[in-house]
Amino acid sequence: MAKVTNYISEAFTELKTNVTWPEWSEVQRLTIIVAVFSILFALATFAVDRGFEVVVARIYDFLKN
Numbered sequence: 001m002a003k004v005t006n007y008i009s010e011a012f013t014e015l016k017t018n019v020t021w022p023e024w025s026e027v028q029r030l031t032i033i034v035a036v037f038s039i040l041f042a043l044a045t046f047a048v049d050r051g052f053e054v055v056v057a058r059i060y061d062f063l064k065n
Contacts, residue, residue: 022030
């Protein structure tokens with residue numbers, strides 16, 4: 001158990017002393033970029049899914065008649 005406690009303590013110490021954290025303005029800017037691209041990717045995925053749905057429905061309708 002002492003090894004786990006020591007590991008966690010060293011990890012927190014390294015995060016405090018050795019990690020260079022970005023400025024708050026950069027964090028906000030990058031968060032907005034990630035959100036915009038996530039929305040665009042979701043919309044593109046939705047469009048492709050809807051397109052396949054229409055194509056498959058037309059194929060089934062064609063084969064049914």
